[in-house]
Amino acid sequence: MKEKIEAVRMAAKSAFAAAADLAAANHAKNKYLGRKGEGAALFKLMPSVDPAERGEAGKLLNELRQELEAVCEAKLNSLQPRSQAASIDTTLPGRDYFIGSYHPLTVVMREIIDIFRGMGYRVADGPELELVKYNFDMLNTPEWHPSRDESDTIYLPNGFVVRTETSPVQIRTMEKMQPPVRIISPGRVYRRDRPDATHSPMFHQCEGLYVDEGVTMADLKGTLLSFYRQLFGQDTNIRFRPHFFPFTEPSAEVDVTCPFCHGKGCRVCKQTGWLEMGGSGMVDPNVLAGVGYDIEKYTGFAFGLGIDRMAMLRFGMDNIRLLFDSDVRFLRQFAGMQPK
Ligand SMILES: [Zn+2]
Structure with missing residues (x-):
């Protein structure tokens, strides 16, 4: 079980690291953190784990999920501003705002x-x-x-x-x-x-x-x-x-x-x-x-x-x-x- 967890960790981290845009990052998020993703699949294996190791395995799985969620969020945040900047049309004229005056x-x-x-x-x-x-x-x-x-x-x-x-x-x-x-x-x-x-x-x-x-x-x-x-x-x-x-x-x-x-x-x-x-x-x-x-x-x-x-x-x-x-x-x- 430990090896499986470690394998998913390595794969997921490199997938997030390699994601160059939002689509790729979201794809990695689905693949590893989604409801039918590889992380969820590991949880489904729990009943088959030796009861003596189950406590330890559960702890590792939770740590994995927390770590991947943090990695995923950091990646999405790092991609967000760049895509917003791309959507700003710098050729539009500035918006003038009106200063109030006496009636x-x-x-x-x-x-x-x-x-x-x-x-x-x-x-x-x-x-x-x-x-x-x-x-x-x-x-x-x-x-x-x-x-x-x-x-x-x-x-x-x-x-x-x-x-x-x-x-x-x-x-x-x-x-x-x-x-x-x-x-x-x-x-x-x-x-x-x-x-x-x-x-x-x-x-x-x-x-x-x-x-x-x-x-x-x-x-x-x-x-x-x-x-x-x-x-x-x-x-x-x-x-x-x-x-x-x-x-x-x-x-x-x-x-x-x-x-x-x-x-x-x-x-x-x-x-x-x-x-x-x-x-x-x-x-x-x-x-x-x-x-x-x-x-x-x-x-x-x-x-x-x-x-x-x-x-x-x-x-x-x-x-x-x-x-x-x-x-x-x-x-x-x-x-x-x-x-x-
Ligand atoms: Zn007059």
Whole structure:
């Protein structure tokens, strides 16, 4: 038995040593380690071995199997990498990988925040699921006002709405502190709107609020002029058009000279030279009194900016949905874009 084991060992080792490729190595593996191979055949001889030598023979057989398995594995490993290397086509072009970048909305939002921080404003945040009380009542919006209509606003049970503006953040902030208050609140807002090129049921606003002693409409105008000049350039001008908003009195819509034609008239501004940028006004005394401020002492102004519209203008987009489709092919155009 010992001689037979030794013979198989020698034959198997030289077969593995001689195997020059995977096929030959696998062939040797089958021949010596397979279920019907020569190793298995030796095990089948065990019953015929003299019982006195059987223990010794069993030990030798196990050692043989372990040794051959090790030899076989080493051989297969040594052949594997070479065959893989052969399958790599070095003439293929390299695979470029994409480095993430800021979303266009983030770029614009950070620019806005940066400019207002420079003017002493701090960023305030609030919930997107808001109490009706904060979204409408405390912003002086009467029960009959169309913005409260269910065709515009998404109502939730228990006195909640999905906020229609970021203005409730102003109320929440004023409730917590006394003037001077100087905040901006950028964030998502929601309206029941049929999506088209310029409307989306979810969009982004940045609200601003300044309350202190002796704040006037001139401060509002100066602040917005400074903001738009920093954003669009020093030759930018603004104009106010009278308007109505429930939470400001007086109220004004703000137009800005078109940054594309510098007021001369072009396709973007529909030849008017002006672009409508958002609402503003002096905070209605009812709103200030509602949060417990002394309205004999304090006045304030508020304004709203449409972040999506600014991003569209800035990057020359004609469809708001491009901002929300998360189409990476589109967003890659802005790779490397940094806030100014
Ligand atoms: Zn223009």
